[in-house]
Amino acid sequence: MYQxxxxxxxKYARVLxxxxxxxxxxxxxxxxVYLYVPEGxxxxxxxxxxxxxxxxxxxxxxIWLADSKKQFYELASDEQLWxxxxxxxxxxxxxLDHWIGVWxxxxxxxxxxxDPKKNTIAREAWKYLHKKLDEKEYAGNFxxxxxxxxxxxxxxxxxxxxxxxxNNVIEACHLDADDPVQKWKEILADVEIVKSRLxxxxxxxxxxxxxxxxxxxxVWPEKQWLxxxxxxxxxxxxxxxxxxxxxxxxxxxxxxLYYSWTIIKWIKLRFEKWVVVEHSATENQHVxxxxxxxxxxxxxxxxxxxxxxxxxxxxxxxxxxxxxxIWWEFGNTHIALWNAYKDSFTGDIKxxxxxxxxxxxxxDSSIHVDIVSTTDRVVTATLADGSQKVIxxxxxxxxx
Numbered sequence: 001m002y003q004x005x006x007x008x009x010x011k012y013a014r015v016l017x018x019x020x021x022x023x024x025x026x027x028x029x030x031x032x033v034y035l036y037v038p039e040g041x042x043x044x045x046x047x048x049x050x051x052x053x054x055x056x057x058x059x060x061x062x063i064w065l066a067d068s069k070k071q072f073y074e075l076a077s078d079e080q081l082w083x084x085x086x087x088x089x090x091x092x093x094x095x096l097d098h099w100i101g102v103w104x105x106x107x108x109x110x111x112x113x114x115d116p117k118k119n120t121i122a123r124e125a126w127k128y129l130h131k132k133l134d135e136k137e138y139a140g141n142f143x144x145x146x147x148x149x150x151x152x153x154x155x156x157x158x159x160x161x162x163x164x165x166x167n168n169v170i171e172a173c174h175l176d177a178d179d180p181v182q183k184w185k186e187i188l189a190d191v192e193i194v195k196s197r198l199x200x201x202x203x204x205x206x207x208x209x210x211x212x213x214x215x216x217x218x219v220w221p222e223k224q225w226l227x228x229x230x231x232x233x234x235x236x237x238x239x240x241x242x243x244x245x246x247x248x249x250x251x252x253x254x255x256x257l258y259y260s261w262t263i264i265k266w267i268k269l270r271f272e273k274w275v276v277v278e279h280s281a282t283e284n285q286h287v288x289x290x291x292x293x294x295x296x297x298x299x300x301x302x303x304x305x306x307x308x309x310x311x312x313x314x315x316x317x318x319x320x321x322x323x324x325x326i327w328w329e330f331g332n333t334h335i336a337l338w339n340a341y342k343d344s345f346t347g348d349i350k351x352x353x354x355x356x357x358x359x360x361x362x363x364d365s366s367i368h369v370d371i372v373s374t375t376d377r378v379v380t381a382t383l384a385d386g387s388q389k390v391i392x393x394x395x396x397x398x399x400x
Contacts, residue, residue, distance in 0.1 A: 040104035041149035210377030218246020331395030
């Protein structure tokens, strides 16, 4: 069976530890990193541990088994799904400074028979931990990052060999570079130019238009465009957290969404008076319906664009971490419903209260899912002075 080389895995761990945690800023000696690793990525754990040790940090690790997770969801009652060890979470959040999560599947569909309502309940229950981590992050005392470790099951799901699937990861994450850390610094510099240009425009609304989309999105005055840096590797997208109250129109997604251990295909959404009023999918629509019924699940929280000149992801992986950064002939556009990230706020988010963030119309939900389209569309911005400007066309940001 194919295995990536020692050099590749060493680079992968180095990028995660040296680049992604707090964005290349030196982390204090003795801080604690939590390594969350599924059994499919067990071979990667020693590399992560070594990188953490060499950075003079401490680590805690958790390995979870796919069959144990499956058994829990098959047998658990609603009461058991809702249970959270809150005293333990309180201790853990106080102990941790950083978190690295690895996504890996030994069988992508072994839980496809599970009622999606169980997944919704479990996600709602996990809000306790997520909120505590969010508050620590907003205070500047916590950072996190995620990556993907391919398995045979993941490759087979998209009809690839494991070696080809891994090669896609290696190329997308620039692990083929002599110094991937330096390469990502160069990418960041390019993306910073795009971000600065977009933020200087003072965008008020966006109109996304194409054969399968006619959508209007409002951008709140105190929100900025960001690069999805330091959290996901790879990361090429530029995104903004919109004001969900200004959303109306329709959008279709030609790329499949892997969620709740199933594939949802050809999703269509129609917004009216800011919320989703119609939805459909050609496969597993019942899972989409359950997602939309989650708390605040029918409101938009992210609008994102990927420039095809930057991304190196050329094939669908059936993994949102990669698919939301894909480029084809027309780049990619994606939106997310459910929970909103608050770092799009132009002010100091760590000094805002929960009530203040709610007053800025940041959506709050237990679910965080991106839905991707790679079809042709033009994105036109209406600016603060009332003028209009095309900012994205033919899969690229417009430079003038």
